[in-house]
Amino acid sequence: MTAPRVGDRLGRLLNLVPYLLARPGIDVTEAAGDLGVSDRQLREDLELLWVCGLPGYGPGDLIDMAFDGDRVTITYDAGIDRPLRLNQDEALALVVALRMLAQVPGVHNPEAVERALAKIESAAGDAAAGLPVAASPANSGMERVGELQGAVARRHAIRLTYYTATRDETTERVVDPMRVLVVGGRAYLEAWCRRAEAVRLFRVDRIDSAAELDEPSNPPPDAQHTDVSDGVFTPSEELPLITLRIGRWSRWITEYYPCERVLEETQDRWLVALRASDLIWARRLVLGLGPDVEVVGPAELREAVRREARTALDAYAEA
Amino acid sequence: MSRNRTERLVNLVICLLATRRFLTASQIAATVPGYEHDAEDPREHEAFQRKFERDKAELRDLGVPLETGTVSAFDAEVGYRIARGDYALPDVHLEPDETAAVGIAARLWQHAGLAAAATSGLLKLRAAGVDVDLHATLGVEPVVTVDPAFGPLQTAARERRQVRFDYRTPEDDAAQSRRLQPWGVVSWRGRWYVVGHDLDRGATRCFRLSRVVSEVRPVGEPGAFEPPAETDLIRHVAHWSGPAEHPHRATVLVPPGRAAGVRRFAESVNPGPAGDELVLSYSDPDGFARWIVGYGADVVVLAPDEARKATIARLRDLVASYDPADAGPGHPGGERPSDGASRVGSGIPADVLLSAEGVR
Numbered sequence: 287m288t289a290p291r292v293g294d295r296l297g298r299l300l301n302l303v304p305y306l307l308a309r310p311g312i313d314v315t316e317a318a319g320d321l322g323v324s325d326r327q328l329r330e331d332l333e334l335l336w337v338c339g340l341p342g343y344g345p346g347d348l349i350d351m352a353f354d355g356d357r358v359t360i361t362y363d364a365g366i367d368r369p370l371r372l373n374q375d376e377a378l379a380l381v382v383a384l385r386m387l388a389q390v391p392g393v394h395n396p397e398a399v400e401r402a403l404a405k406i407e408s409a410a411g412d413a414a415a416g417l418p419v420a421a422s423p424a425n426s427g428m429e430r431v432g433e434l435q436g437a438v439a440r441r442h443a444i445r446l447t448y449y450t451a452t453r454d455e456t457t458e459r460v461v462d463p464m465r466v467l468v469v470g471g472r473a474y475l476e477a478w479c480r481r482a483e484a485v486r487l488f489r490v491d492r493i494d495s496a497a498e499l500d501e502p503s504n505p506p507p508d509a510q511h512t513d514v515s516d517g518v519f520t521p522s523e524e525l526p527l528i529t530l531r532i533g534r535w536s537r538w539i540t541e542y543y544p545c546e547r548v549l550e551e552t553q554d555r556w557l558v559a560l561r562a563s564d565l566i567w568a569r570r571l572v573l574g575l576g577p578d579v580e581v582v583g584p585a586e587l588r589e590a591v592r593r594e595a596r597t598a599l600d601a602y603a604e605a
Numbered sequence: 606m607s608r609n610r611t612e613r614l615v616n617l618v619i620c621l622l623a624t625r626r627f628l629t630a631s632q633i634a635a636t637v638p639g640y641e642h643d644a645e646d647p648r649e650h651e652a653f654q655r656k657f658e659r660d661k662a663e664l665r666d667l668g669v670p671l672e673t674g675t676v677s678a679f680d681a682e683v684g685y686r687i688a689r690g691d692y693a694l695p696d697v698h699l700e701p702d703e704t705a706a707v708g709i710a711a712r713l714w715q716h717a718g719l720a721a722a723a724t725s726g727l728l729k730l731r732a733a734g735v736d737v738d739l740h741a742t743l744g745v746e747p748v749v750t751v752d753p754a755f756g757p758l759q760t761a762a763r764e765r766r767q768v769r770f771d772y773r774t775p776e777d778d779a780a781q782s783r784r785l786q787p788w789g790v791v792s793w794r795g796r797w798y799v800v801g802h803d804l805d806r807g808a809t810r811c812f813r814l815s816r817v818v819s820e821v822r823p824v825g826e827p828g829a830f831e832p833p834a835e836t837d838l839i840r841h842v843a844h845w846s847g848p849a850e851h852p853h854r855a856t857v858l859v860p861p862g863r864a865a866g867v868r869r870f871a872e873s874v875n876p877g878p879a880g881d882e883l884v885l886s887y888s889d890p891d892g893f894a895r896w897i898v899g900y901g902a903d904v905v906v907l908a909p910d911e912a913r914k915a916t917i918a919r920l921r922d923l924v925a926s927y928d929p930a931d932a933g934p935g936h937p938g939g940e941r942p943s944d945g946a947s948r949v950g951s952g953i954p955a956d957v958l959l960s961a962e963g964v965r
Contacts, residue, residue, distance in 0.1 A: 368693035376726030418789035471795020574899030
């Protein structure tokens with residue numbers, strides 16, 4: 287699984303002859319772009335191949351090619367007319383990716399993915415035999431992905447009924463969809479939200495209804511895709527920092543939410559600091575975690591939790 | 606790699622592909638440019654042998670299948686050749702929609718090593734005449750990340766080799782060293798797991814890859830074990846989380862416009878004078894109470910009694926933890942949180958549940 291070593295030309299050279307053989311008269315620049323090398327590098331590769339060939343190494347034994355301007359055609363391949371087999375890493379990367387793709391909900395054409403998977407597995411042969419990697423079917427709550435990506439493809443705006451967990455409210459809004467993503471097993475609709483006037487990621491399992499409108503999707507030209515390579519939620523400095531004192535059985539939150547600090551206070555108590563998107567959300571989190579968790583700060587949150595628990599309990603006394 | 610060496614290796618591959626007989630090292634030296642030396646001079650000959658060994662290793666690293674065999678029935682000396690059938694990628698004919706799928710699959714990795722391997726695999730497919738559309742989309746863009754333990758664990762599973770690694774769950778104070786016979790790696794609900802036979806527990810276990818805090822060290826030889834026949838890796842991981850069944854029904858009272866997060870899961874809503882009566886399904890009363898208490902005074906459990914009692918008990922513990930003198934109504938007061946706090950219920954996200962109950 288190591289990245290190919292820098293300067294490892296040999297694999298590229300062995301691949302280059304069959305590549306060109308399959309595309310007689312291809313433009314050098316086009317081939318270079320296709321193969322991910324510079325024009326100059328490709329020309330150097332061709333020069334090197336031109337002096338290689340079969341034993342004897344006479345004019346009839348060496349790899350030969352014809353140039354017509356910038357177009358190149360292999361006229362003699364010296365027997366390397368096929369690419370090398372896929373190695374184990376390549377087979378793994380392609381086969382597992384296709385297996386995962388086959389499980390993604392809303393993919394246009396799942397049969398094509400399955401067919402491609404079968405063909406690549408068969409071509410990889412031993413390298414793909416018994417690959418010990420499996421991908422599970424998608425989460426539940428993904429049924430809506432198909433209709434959302436349909437709206438993306440047709441470039442139509444969508445009216446969403448969306449549950450915002452941070453504020454515990456369900457609201458309606460019209461969005462200009464940009465793409466559908468699956469990150470960490472969850473599906474998201476990325477769209478320009480006309481209400482927030484910003485690009486937002488909407489968790490598909492929190493979309494309670496979605497109506498495709500007749501009007502076109504029209505995100506502003508400067509609307510940028512969200513960088514999700516580090517996950518979907520990246521806590522920012524502007525969000526309120528909350529500090530909790532937690533017991534052992536609440537320590538799962540330190541893995542589930544990005545935490546800024548986890549300090550051992552005693553043998554069975556820890557101080558945890560994390561960014562909350564909203565104090566209302568934090569109140570719900572802390573109430574739900576129960577007596578195993580105590581708010582240290584801010585005082586406002588501590589008071590809100592205390593008061594809310596008291597009021598909730600009183601409601602039962604009245605009943 | 607120097608130009609001379611690259612040139613020599615290309616010629617070596619061409620030569621060994623072309624020959625049907627096994628060629629000895631000295632025959633190769635006499636044929637392929639770049640190996641010329643005086644075989645009578647021990648130092649020169651030794652230098653040649655080292656060079657040839659390095660070149661063979663280079664070819665094997667690249668995945669070139671070097672075949673060895675004896676040159677003839679009368680000569681025990683080892684020779685080399687490359688069988689064309691083992692060398693060449695078989696014919697691959699992909700339909701346009703299949704090439705689109707391959708193109709998308711190849712760019713789904715957010716991992717440098719896997720992304721590079723996918724790219725070089727793609728280049729081989731292109732060299733086989735497949736025109737992969739690099740800009741195709743399938744309407745959905747999956748982003749797949751892998752933990753560092755992925756590579757070594759899948760290699761060990763493939764080689765049937767035992768591994769040792771340090772593992773830490775959030776509940777543990779320190780990482781524990783674990784020994785595992787890995788059967789396979791599974792992506793489940795966006796996370797990676799390894800399933801296998803835990804040698805310390807003497808039982809089947811699965812481990813979350815993100816909790817492996819050390820390097821994964823192979824122990825012993827490949828081929829050390831055999832996974833049970835018909836192993837369904839996904840079923841093993843899913844088994845730990847248990848089915849999320851909600852066989853019970855509770856009725857709760859919610860003021861108009863409040864507790865949207867609870868309303869979304871209501872099976873029915875009956876407006877009344879005091880608010881809306883919602884019917885909700887649940888699996889166990891403690892887990893249900895955990896979820897409902899998060900919504901504070903916005904949700905009051907009316908029935909059944911077990912759900913109502915569990916919710917009241919939890920609220921009492923909560924009130925007592927902030928103000929030990931004030932744990933009413935009808936509560937003796939001053940009591941510390943009950944053990945109920947440590948129970949894991951359905952109010953916790955499913956993958957956390959998995960961590961707490963199954964994956965240790």
